[in-house]
Amino acid sequence: MTHKLKLLLFIPALMLLFGCPQPPTEISGRRICPGKANIAEAVRLLALQKQNVQPFTAPAECTISWRQTDGTEKDENVPGKLAFVPPDKIYFKGDKFGEVRFGTNETEFWLRSKAGDMDSYWWGDKRQARMCREILLFDPANIAEAFGVVQVTTDWKLWHRDGYDILDLFNAGKREKRLYVNTCDYHIELIEYFDTQQLKKASVELNSYTTSREGFMVPSNIRLAYYDEDGLEESSVQIKLKNIQSLPPEKQSKKLFARPARDGYKNVYRLNENCKFEIQED
Numbered sequence: 001m002t003h004k005l006k007l008l009l010f011i012p013a014l015m016l017l018f019g020c021p022q023p024p025t026e027i028s029g030r031r032i033c034p035g036k037a038n039i040a041e042a043v044r045l046l047a048l049q050k051q052n053v054q055p056f057t058a059p060a061e062c063t064i065s066w067r068q069t070d071g072t073e074k075d076e077n078v079p080g081k082l083a084f085v086p087p088d089k090i091y092f093k094g095d096k097f098g099e100v101r102f103g104t105n106e107t108e109f110w111l112r113s114k115a116g117d118m119d120s121y122w123w124g125d126k127r128q129a130r131m132c133r134e135i136l137l138f139d140p141a142n143i144a145e146a147f148g149v150v151q152v153t154t155d156w157k158l159w160h161r162d163g164y165d166i167l168d169l170f171n172a173g174k175r176e177k178r179l180y181v182n183t184c185d186y187h188i189e190l191i192e193y194f195d196t197q198q199l200k201k202a203s204v205e206l207n208s209y210t211t212s213r214e215g216f217m218v219p220s221n222i223r224l225a226y227y228d229e230d231g232l233e234e235s236s237v238q239i240k241l242k243n244i245q246s247l248p249p250e251k252q253s254k255k256l257f258a259r260p261a262r263d264g265y266k267n268v269y270r271l272n273e274n275c276k277f278e279i280q281e282d
Contacts (some may be wrong), residue, residue: 032163034185039158042165045186046152054216055085055247065237089257105257124271132275136188148188148206148219202226214246
């Protein structure tokens with residue numbers, strides 16, 4: 001999979017503000033509030049935030065950065081429009097020297113691009129994508145995690161450090177995911193993803209939570225990064241949302257979140273059972 005494909009498989013989501021139950025202290029100028037006493041309390045607050053997620057739409061300024069084969073850095077700005085309907089419907093369309101379009105619905109995900117010299121369309125089944133976590137970096141079925149909307153259960157491990165509740169998810173004894181939750185407002189500020197060798201392979205930073213006109217909270221500054229085998233950042237996507245607005249039911253059309261047709265795209269690839277994108281002829 002190309003770096004551009006990896007980078008474009010990142011799209012954001014949202015969360016709601018919670019206050020501190022106890023007065024904060026300060027460390028190095030930053031407020032430090034007490035953490036939750038146990039994992040059950042942390043799960044309860046994060047679940048409430050997830051339940052209060054509202055459909056929204058916003059203009060999105062995306063800056064894609066990657067390290068080229070000669071070691072130099074390259075940036076590409078892709079302005080676009082984002083829509084999200086929880087729990088799993090996402091739409092992004094950008095127009096930069098052509099079309100960039102990404103989406104998910106209840107069962108499928110897709111990405112197609114005619115930006116620059118690209119003329120390709122990738123898509124697949126979410127159930128298959130769940131089995132290809134090492135290849136896709138971010139599971140398209142859980143893309144909303146890029147907004148801080150994460151399904152957390154009491155199976156996670158909780159500990160505290162420097163004003164953060166840190167929650168770890170383990171699979172077969174190996175860390176798979178880690179959350180850093182600010183103990184004052186209980187917003188998720190960082191998500192880290194680990195491979196089967198326990199190396200960090202990707203991360204999501206969530207900052208500048210903004211209140212929409214309808215009153216729900218959205219992280220308006222999101223940075224996603226992918227790391228190579230040496231732990232060095234290989235590529236990133238910086239996403240800035242502005243003028244965040246509620247998306248009413250009458251604007252949540254089936255067409256908006258339906259996987260688009262081929263529409264003349266030269267190359268079409270489908271995710272197969274071997275976690276590879278194979279050419280689709282028809």
